Amino acid sequence: MGFEQIIFYLLSAVLLASAVSMVTVRNPVYAALFLILAFFNSAALWVMLEAEFLGVVLILVYVGAVMVLFLFVIMMLDINIDVMREGFIKYLPVGLLVAVVVAAEMVMVLTNKSLHIPKPTPQPADYNNTEVLGEQLYTYYVYPFEIAAVILLVAIIAAITLTHRKRPPSTKSQNPSDQVKVKSTDRVRIVKMKSESTGGD
Amino acid sequence: MDFVLSIWNAFPEWVQTVLVILIKIVAILLPLILAVAYTTYAERKVIGYMQVRMGPNRVGPKGWLQPIADVVKLMFKEVILPNKSSRFVFYLAPVLALAPAFVAWSVMPFQAQMVLADINVGLLFILAITSLDVFGIILAGWASNSKYAILSAMRAGAQVVSYEIAMGFALVGVLMAAGTMNLSGIVEAQSGGITHWFVWPLIGLFLVYFISGVAETNRAPFDVAEGESEIVAGFHVEYSGMAFALFFLAEYANMLLISALAAILFFGGWLSPFQGVDFLTELPFIGVLLGNGIHWLLLKTAFFIFLYLWFRATFPRYRYDQIMRLGWKILIPVTLVWIFGLGIAIALGWQPWLS
Numbered sequence: 131m132g133f134e135q136i137i138f139y140l141l142s143a144v145l146l147a148s149a150v151s152m153v154t155v156r157n158p159v160y161a162a163l164f165l166i167l168a169f170f171n172s173a174a175l176w177v178m179l180e181a182e183f184l185g186v187v188l189i190l191v192y193v194g195a196v197m198v199l200f201l202f203v204i205m206m207l208d209i210n211i212d213v214m215r216e217g218f219i220k221y222l223p224v225g226l227l228v229a230v231v232v233a234a235e236m237v238m239v240l241t242n243k244s245l246h247i248p249k250p251t252p253q254p255a256d257y258n259n260t261e262v263l264g265e266q267l268y269t270y271y272v273y274p275f276e277i278a279a280v281i282l283l284v285a286i287i288a289a290i291t292l293t294h295r296k297r298p299p300s301t302k303s304q305n306p307s308d309q310v311k312v313k314s315t316d317r318v319r320i321v322k323m324k325s326e327s328t329g330g331d
Numbered sequence: 332m333d334f335v336l337s338i339w340n341a342f343p344e345w346v347q348t349v350l351v352i353l354i355k356i357v358a359i360l361l362p363l364i365l366a367v368a369y370t371t372y373a374e375r376k377v378i379g380y381m382q383v384r385m386g387p388n389r390v391g392p393k394g395w396l397q398p399i400a401d402v403v404k405l406m407f408k409e410v411i412l413p414n415k416s417s418r419f420v421f422y423l424a425p426v427l428a429l430a431p432a433f434v435a436w437s438v439m440p441f442q443a444q445m446v447l448a449d450i451n452v453g454l455l456f457i458l459a460i461t462s463l464d465v466f467g468i469i470l471a472g473w474a475s476n477s478k479y480a481i482l483s484a485m486r487a488g489a490q491v492v493s494y495e496i497a498m499g500f501a502l503v504g505v506l507m508a509a510g511t512m513n514l515s516g517i518v519e520a521q522s523g524g525i526t527h528w529f530v531w532p533l534i535g536l537f538l539v540y541f542i543s544g545v546a547e548t549n550r551a552p553f554d555v556a557e558g559e560s561e562i563v564a565g566f567h568v569e570y571s572g573m574a575f576a577l578f579f580l581a582e583y584a585n586m587l588l589i590s591a592l593a594a595i596l597f598f599g600g601w602l603s604p605f606q607g608v609d610f611l612t613e614l615p616f617i618g619v620l621l622g623n624g625i626h627w628l629l630l631k632t633a634f635f636i637f638l639y640l641w642f643r644a645t646f647p648r649y650r651y652d653q654i655m656r657l658g659w660k661i662l663i664p665v666t667l668v669w670i671f672g673l674g675i676a677i678a679l680g681w682q683p684w685l686s
Contacts, residue, residue: 133345159417159420159473160420163420163470182450182451182452183452183455186455186456186459187455187459189459189460189462189463190455190459190462193462193463194459194462194465194495195462195492198465198466198469198492199492201469201488205469205473205481205484206485256451260451260452260455260512304652306652306653306656
């Protein structure tokens, strides 16, 4: 067993263990932390498959941005764990059914002869897959890429319009543009007057 | 010497590789930790002189041993675990804050060929690793089971996530200009003297980068995460002793990282400003100093560290909604417009920077 294989099995073992713990652990914050660990290990597996760009982007997008927002929401919610676990037995048959179907599909794909792709030859160390990926995305797949971007933009706008509503007028709030434009003459009135003397000097 | 070599050759090859990497890591981390210690000293001295006082001057000659005394004090202090806190996450958070600050240094090129991991997605790797800093803060706030800590964690989290976008766009401009994400490649793309540095065509992006860098590290004037007057000390209010020191270490290591990156991405890294001026670099003795070398990188980094301290001594703290407004409504639009203009400049082949 080579060095690479040892690392592969180590990463896979941690990935599986953290994925299982993510589902079974009681505290939602711990669950999010296990999900982060799972993301890290799958990113490392991608790097081992010579997909270093995708591996780093997985960490940047999912761990660095998505999971931070996730943790934010989880920390703000006051989750009652007992209520959450009440339906566990009730939904167990459905969950098992889904698990069996997914497992069966994976076995079918992995054992299917027509889907077997010959093992690609490793690229030399100076091979830059970021450049190759960019070239493919911006030449052959430029339209699908742009359409995906537009769909995401629509989703962003939809999310904002759904959540953004006008505040009731009783809410106190600042208008930053008024604050920036303010001048000292609007705030302070300088009054010229003679000094009053009581003749004490 | 032969004896040592014979022991060395007795190891299998992969053990030798691992040992060499470990030695390199120690060779980077030890000076880094020392630099962090003396940055705290420099901070107190510089701000002291700016405010017309002496700064620390009791321990050792001119107070040089003050950081050592601080470390010893922090090491012998008790680490207190608050009641009803999450024990594991409470101790994990400082480690999560510190680890990314150190890991990012693994791709830092100190000189030509002098880099631990010369990977071709270096810039992206740095972005990904620095985006993990926020976990230490958020988890520290949550695990402390304290309202001040969690308020600060919320502020810091939102702030860091927002400014990451502006910083990412500023770095996109650099990689467009350099045509590579390898950090050594970016420095080499700037060779040819002071006029060839990326700071000239990318001056707007540099300003955005450094402002977001200050905001990312939660330093003054963007240090609402630890606003002493409102939320006592922020996310690390419940931490004491070495656990607190780790947060401190992480903050200063991140400052050094942002400063070193500013030097590498915009100011030519280890390249000398006199590069190409042959009569200067061929002078006896001082020619070596005026030529390219790691000392230029250290000098530039030290300058940006000084800027950090200068900001802290002079600027009042921003209000929270103003910070968000600056990040989203000013810095991000500036970077978007600048990147668009940069694309046109590259298409036109604007010499000598963009070809």
